Amino acid sequence: MIMSKESIIFVGLFTVILSAVILMLSYTSSGQELNQYVKIEVQQGDTLWSIADQVADTKKINKNDFIEWVADKNQLQTSDIQPGDELVIPLKKKHQDAYELATVR
Structure with missing residues (x-):
């Protein structure tokens, strides 16, 4: 069975639109997910290790897991961080002044 030119265009256009919607939804949901976490300056x-030391000591989290999570969620290419950088860390906001440890893995 040979498809008409219009059918091929329709299928192609439908595929492009569906892909764009899926991409937008995945991007939006990941951004909303990060809004649940604490952002620090x-x-x-500060180093990733010194920040991990502060959080790991009080929240009993593996420092390597903490650093991997922070690097992944903040899209860090290296472990170098600079004063003024903003980082999302794996502490979930419960309400304005209370936080709980997020699932790291």
Whole structure:
């Protein structure tokens, strides 16, 4: 069975539109997910390890898992962070002043 030119165009256009909608929904949901977490501003002398030390000690989280999570969610290419950088860390906002540890893995 040979498809007409109009049918091929319709299927192609439908595929492109469906792909765009799926891409937009996945992008939007990942952004909303990160809004649930605490955002910090990197201070002079901070490293991923020093931030991991602060969180890991109080929340009993593996430091390597913490650093991997932060690097992944913040799309860090290297472990270098600079004062003024904003990082999302795996502490979920429960309400304005209370936080709970997020699932890291």
